[in-house]
Amino acid sequence: MEIPKTYDPKQAEESHYARWEREGCFAPEINMDAGAPVYSIVIPPPNVTGSLHMGHALQHTIMDVLTRYHRMRGFRTLWLPGMDHAGISTQLMVVRQLHKEGLTRHDLGREKFTERVWKWKEEYGGQILKQMRREGASVDWSRERFTMDEHLSRAVREFFVRAYEDGLIYRGPGMINWCPKDQTALSDLEVDKEPTKPGEGKLYYLQYPLKGSDRRLTVATTRPETMLGDTAVAVNPNDERYADLVGKSLLLPIVNREIPVVADEFVDPEFGTGAVKVTPAHDQNDYDMGLRHNLPLVVVIDQNAQMTLDAGAEFEGLDRYDARAKVVEKFGELGLLEKVADYEFAITKCSRCRTVIEPLVSTQWFLKQAEMGRASLELIREKHEPRFVPEVPYEKVYTSWLENLRDWTLSRQLWWGHRIPAWYDEEGRVFVARTQEEARGAAGTDKLTQDPDVLDTWFSSALWPISTLGWPDEDSPDLKTFYPTSVLVTARDIIFLWVSRMMMTGLRFTGQKAFDDVFITGTIFDKHGQRMSKTKGNGVDPLSVFDKYGVDATRLVLASIGSTDTRWNDNQVESYRNFANKIWNAARFCLLNSEGAQVGKGFEGEPKTWALQDRWIVSRLNRTARDVGRAIEAYQFHEAVYALYHFFWDDFCDWYIELSKSDVTATDATPARDAARSRVLTVLEQALRLLHPFMPFITEELWQRLPGVGAESLHAAYRESDVTPTVMLASFPQAGETLIDERAESEMRSVIELVSRVRNIRTELNVKPSEEVRLVIGTAGNGLGEIFNASLPQIKRLTRARDVAVSDSLAEVPRASARAALAGGAEVAVPLEGLIDFAQERARITREIEKLQKESQKVEAQLANPQFVERAPAEKVEELRARASDIGGRVRSLEQMLEALGE
RNA sequence: AGGCACGUAUGUCAACGGUAGACGGCCACCCUUACAAGGUGGAGGUUGGGGGUUCGAAUCCCUCCGUGCCUACCA
Numbered sequence: 018m019e020i021p022k023t024y025d026p027k028q029a030e031e032s033h034y035a036r037w038e039r040e041g042c043f044a045p046e047i048n049m050d051a052g053a054p055v056y057s058i059v060i061p062p063p064n065v066t067g068s069l070h071m072g073h074a075l076q077h078t079i080m081d082v083l084t085r086y087h088r089m090r091g092f093r094t095l096w097l098p099g100m101d102h103a104g105i106s107t108q109l110m111v112v113r114q115l116h117k118e119g120l121t122r123h124d125l126g127r128e129k130f131t132e133r134v135w136k137w138k139e140e141y142g143g144q145i146l147k148q149m150r151r152e153g154a155s156v157d158w159s160r161e162r163f164t165m166d167e168h169l170s171r172a173v174r175e176f177f178v179r180a181y182e183d184g185l186i187y188r189g190p191g192m193i194n195w196c197p198k199d200q201t202a203l204s205d206l207e208v209d210k211e212p213t214k215p216g217e218g219k220l221y222y223l224q225y226p227l228k229g230s231d232r233r234l235t236v237a238t239t240r241p242e243t244m245l246g247d248t249a250v251a252v253n254p255n256d257e258r259y260a261d262l263v264g265k266s267l268l269l270p271i272v273n274r275e276i277p278v279v280a281d282e283f284v285d286p287e288f289g290t291g292a293v294k295v296t297p298a299h300d301q302n303d304y305d306m307g308l309r310h311n312l313p314l315v316v317v318i319d320q321n322a323q324m325t326l327d328a329g330a331e332f333e334g335l336d337r338y339d340a341r342a343k344v345v346e347k348f349g350e351l352g353l354l355e356k357v358a359d360y361e362f363a364i365t366k367c368s369r370c371r372t373v374i375e376p377l378v379s380t381q382w383f384l385k386q387a388e389m390g391r392a393s394l395e396l397i398r399e400k401h402e403p404r405f406v407p408e409v410p411y412e413k414v415y416t417s418w419l420e421n422l423r424d425w426t427l428s429r430q431l432w433w434g435h436r437i438p439a440w441y442d443e444e445g446r447v448f449v450a451r452t453q454e455e456a457r458g459a460a461g462t463d464k465l466t467q468d469p470d471v472l473d474t475w476f477s478s479a480l481w482p483i484s485t486l487g488w489p490d491e492d493s494p495d496l497k498t499f500y501p502t503s504v505l506v507t508a509r510d511i512i513f514l515w516v517s518r519m520m521m522t523g524l525r526f527t528g529q530k531a532f533d534d535v536f537i538t539g540t541i542f543d544k545h546g547q548r549m550s551k552t553k554g555n556g557v558d559p560l561s562v563f564d565k566y567g568v569d570a571t572r573l574v575l576a577s578i579g580s581t582d583t584r585w586n587d588n589q590v591e592s593y594r595n596f597a598n599k600i601w602n603a604a605r606f607c608l609l610n611s612e613g614a615q616v617g618k619g620f621e622g623e624p625k626t627w628a629l630q631d632r633w634i635v636s637r638l639n640r641t642a643r644d645v646g647r648a649i650e651a652y653q654f655h656e657a658v659y660a661l662y663h664f665f666w667d668d669f670c671d672w673y674i675e676l677s678k679s680d681v682t683a684t685d686a687t688p689a690r691d692a693a694r695s696r697v698l699t700v701l702e703q704a705l706r707l708l709h710p711f712m713p714f715i716t717e718e719l720w721q722r723l724p725g726v727g728a729e730s731l732h733a734a735y736r737e738s739d740v741t742p743t744v745m746l747a748s749f750p751q752a753g754e755t756l757i758d759e760r761a762e763s764e765m766r767s768v769i770e771l772v773s774r775v776r777n778i779r780t781e782l783n784v785k786p787s788e789e790v791r792l793v794i795g796t797a798g799n800g801l802g803e804i805f806n807a808s809l810p811q812i813k814r815l816t817r818a819r820d821v822a823v824s825d826s827l828a829e830v831p832r833a834s835a836r837a838a839l840a841g842g843a844e845v846a847v848p849l850e851g852l853i854d855f856a857q858e859r860a861r862i863t864r865e866i867e868k869l870q871k872e873s874q875k876v877e878a879q880l881a882n883p884q885f886v887e888r889a890p891a892e893k894v895e896e897l898r899a900r901a902s903d904i905g906g907r908v909r910s911l912e913q914m915l916e917a918l919g920e
Numbered sequence: 921a922g923g924c925a926c927g928u929a930u931g932u933c934a935a936c937g938g939u940a941g942a943c944g945g946c947c948a949c950c951c952u953u954a955c956a957a958g959g960u961g962g963a964g965g966u967u968g969g970g971g972g973u974u975c976g977a978a979u980c981c982c983u984c985c986g987u988g989c990c991u992a993c994c995a
Contacts, residue, residue: 022955238995288994302993410924414990586932588944595957606954655934659942674954780961786950872939884975893938900939
C-alpha cells in the first residue's frame with residue numbers, strides 16, 4: 018500500500034464532501050429509525066452579499082461538531098442552511114454596479130431594479146455557501162432557504178397581518194433615525210453611538226431674549242442649527258433660578274418667533290445652564306416634551322440633511338453643517354453668543370455607512386416590542402429558558418434587554434426587501450392584508466396603492482426558525498419534527514437584533530420557544546487585540562488558513578476557541594496541523610503493518626486476561642469517549658479537543674504503539690502478531706470516530722482505508738441505507754464504564770514512570786541513544802515486581818536496555834550506578850561503569866532531594882495544622898498523607914543512593 | 921453616565937475553593953526502520969498591586985491600577 022509520509026489535507030478535502038452530499042448523508046432522511054431522537058439547528062443566515070470570515074468559520078465549526086456528533090449518536094439530525102436578503106447591503110451593491118454604468122436606481126424604476134437585484138444574487142450572491150462546503154459543514158442542502166423565497170415571504174406577510182390585527186403593529190408619526198445617505202429610516206439597533214474626537218464636539222451657549230425685557234435666557238446646545246426649529250425652552254420645575262420665567266415668552270433670535278418657557282422634569286438643572294432649547298421635530302427628547310406640552314413641530318431639516326424653507330429663506334438648501342456655522346456667526350453678530358466650549362459626547366451614526374444620523378419625525382410602521390416580548394421575558398425569568406452558554410453574562414444581557422423594549426421601526430425606504438402588505442384607497446384609508454386580492458375585498462375597490470416601503474431585514478429573520486421549517490403551515494412535517502430547534506449558535510452582537518426576536522415570534526405563533534440553548538461564540542481579534550474588520554484590512558481569511566494548514570487543523574483551533582475571546586495566532590493552527598500529520602502517520606504505521614489484521618478483532622475474551630497495555634489503552638479509550646461526549650454536550654469544546662489530542666498523541670502514539678511495536682512488527686505471521694495488529698487498528702478506528710466531529714476530512718480519508726470497516730460499522734439508524742459506508746455515520750463510541758480500569762491505569766503509570774526516569778538518567782548523563790544499558794529495579798517487596806516483570810520486553814525496548822533485573826532491593830548494585838526513586842518505594846539503578854562522574858551524580862541526587870524536601874515542607878506544614886486536619890474533608894487529608902508518605906519514601910531512597918555513592 | 925467582563929509562563933489560552941497545566945516558543949541531545957510537521961530530556965509562574973473571608977484562594981469579597989465590551993433620552 019502506498020501511503021505518503023506527509024498528510025496532504027487538500028487531497029482529503031476534495032475527496033469526500035461531494036459524495037456525502039450526493040448520497041444524502043447530511044439530510045435527516047438518512048436516519049431510518051422512526052423512534053430516533055431529534056437534533057436540529059438552523060444556521061444564522063449569512064448575508065447574501067457576504068463572504069466567509071473567521072467569525073463565520075467559528076460558528077460553523079461549532080455547529081458542525083454538534084451536528085456530526087449527534088448524527089453519529091443516532092439522532093435524526095438537521096442542520097438547515099440559508100441566506101438573508103440583507104436589504105440595504107444588497108441594494109447598495111446593485112446601486113454601485115449601476116453607478117458604474119452611469120445609471121441610478123430611479124432610471125430603472127422599482128420593478129426593473131428589483132429584477133436586477135435578483136440577477137445580481139444569482140451571479141454574485143451566496144459566495145459564502147460555496148465556502149461552507151470547503152469547511153466541511155454538514156448542512157442539508159436540500160432544505161436551503163432564502164429569506165425572500167416565496168414561502169418565507171408568505172410567512173412574513175402572515176406575521177405582519179396577524180400582528181396588525183392584534184394591535185401590535187401600527188402606522189403613525191414618530192421620531193426615527195434617518196440616514197441621509199442611505200435615504201431610509203433605521204431602527205435603534207442599526208445605529209451606533211460614537212464618541213466625538215478631541216476638539217470635534219462643542220457645546221454652544223446661546224442667549225434668547227425675554228420678550229418685553231432686556232433679560233436673556235442662555236441655553237446650551239451641541240446642535241445650534243436646530244434652533245431654527247425651536248418651539249420652546251424648557252427648565253426644571255424645581256429650578257428657582259428660572260421659576261419666574263415659566264409661562265413667559267422668549268423671542269427666538271434670527272427667526273423672531275415667540276416661544277414659551279415650559280417646565281419639565283426631564284431637564285437636569287445641573288447640566289449646562291439648566292435651560293434646554295426644545296426642537297420637537299429634530300430630537301427624540303424634544304419630541305417627547307413637545308407631546309407633553311403640546312408644542313408645534315417646525316421642520317427645519319429635510320431628508321437630505323439640508324435646511325428647509327421653514328428654516329428661513331437665507332438658510333433654505335444649506336447643508337446642516339453649513340447652517341450650523343451660519344447660525345453661530347449670526348449669534349455672534351447679534352451679540353447673543355455667550356461662549357463655545359469643548360465638549361465630548363456621543364454622535365449617532367448609521368452602522369452601515371457611518372453617516373451622521375438625522376432624527377426626523379416621519380410616518381412609519383412600528384411594532385410594539387414590549388408587548389410582543391412579554392412571553393419571552395417570563396420564560397427567561399421563570400424557567401431560565403433558553404439556556405445561554407455561557408450563562409454569565411448573556412442571560413442577564415438578554416433579560417435586561419427584554420425588560421426595556423421600545424417600539425421597533427419596521428419600515429425602510431428601500432426597494433429590495435419584503436414590501437409592506439398594506440394598501441391605501443383614494444381617501445388614504447389603509448388595508449393590511451395577506452394579498453392584494455384580500456385587500457381589494459376589504460376595501461371594496463380595485464383602486465388601491467400598495468405602501469411603497471419594505472420591511473426591516475430583521476423582520477424576516479425574526480421568523481427564521483419557524484418559516485424555514487414550514488410555518489405558517491402548521492401541519493408542516495418539518496415544523497412538527499424539528500421545532501423547537503436544539504441550539505442556536507451565534508455571535509453576541511445580534512442577541513437583541515435577532516435572538517430575542519426569534520424567541521418572541523416563536524412563542525407567539527407556535528407557543529414554543531425557538532431553541533433550547535443559545536451558544537454565544539467568542540470574538541476573534543487580530544494579534545494586536547483589534548477587532549477584525551474589512552475597513553481596517555486586518556482580517557485573517559479562513560480560506561487562506563485552510564490552504565496553508567488544512568481545514569481539520571483550523572477547525573480544531575476554532576472549536577477550542579468556543580466562547581472565548583481570542584487573539585488569532587497561526588501558531589495554534591500549525592500545532593494542530595502537526596497533530597493531523599501525527600494522526601496520518603500513526604495510521605500509516607498501522608496500515609503498513611495491517612496484513613492479517615482487521616478492525617474489531619484482537620480484544621477477545623475477558624479483559625482481565627489481557628496484557629496490561631491492552632487493558633490500559635481500552636481504559637483510556639473509554640475514558641476519552643466519556644469525557645469527549647460529556648464535553649461536547651456541555652459545550653466545553655476545548656475540553657473535548659484537549660482530551661482527544663492527548664489521548665491520541667500521548668496515550669496511543671507515544672505509549673500504546675511503542676509498547677505494541679515489537680509484537681506488531683514481528684516478521685513471522687503468527688496469530689499473536691495478527692492479534693496485536695488488529696488491536697492497534699481497532700483502537701485507531703475508535704479514535705477516528707471520536708475525532709470525526711472535529712476533523713471530518715482526515716478521519717474519513719483514513720477510515721476508508723482500514724481493513725474490516727463497512728456497513729456493519731454504521732450506527733444502527735443508518736445500517737439499512739445504501740450509502741457508501743462512512744465514518745460520519747458510524748456510531749460515536751459510548752464509554753463502557755466497566756472498561757474504565759483504574760487499576761490498569763495506575764499500573765501503567767508505574768511502568769511509564771520507570772521508563773521516564775531511566776530516560777531522564779540517560780539524557781542527564783549523556784548516554785548515547787544508541788548505547789544499551791543494564792537496569793536493576795528494586796521493588797521493595799510490593800506488587801510492582803509482577804507488573805514490571807510482565808512488561809519486561811516493553812521496558813527493555815523503551816529504555817534501550819540490554820537486560821533488566823528485578824529484585825527486592827538494590828543492595829547488590831555496583832557503586833558506579835545512576836539511580837532514581839519511584840512511586841511505591843521502588844527504585845531503579847542504571848550501572849554505568851566509567852560514565853559516572855561521582856560528584857556530578859551526587860549533585861544530581863542532592864538537587865532532587867532538595868526539590869522533594871521543599872514540597873515536603875509545604876505538605877507537612879499543612880498536615881501539622883490541626884485546623885486543617887479537623888475541618889478539611891477526610892478524603893483531602895488522606896490524600897495529603899499519602900503524598901507525604903510517598904515523598905518521604907523517595908527522599909529515603911535517594912539518601913541511601915547518596916550513601917551508596919560514597920564520598 | 922450607568923452596567924458587565926477581563927488581567928495566569930516570552931505568546932495564545934486551560935484550571936473557577938483543595939499539589940497552577942496545555943500548545944507554541946526557548947535550551948540540550950538524537951535523522952532510533954509511522955511521523956524532523958518527529959523523538960527524548962529540560963529551563964521558565966510568590967496567577968496586575970494591596971487588603972479581607974477560609975483549615976486552605978488564581979478561584980469568593982473589598983479596593984486600587986490597567987484593558988475591553990454593552991446599554992443610555994444630559995441638551
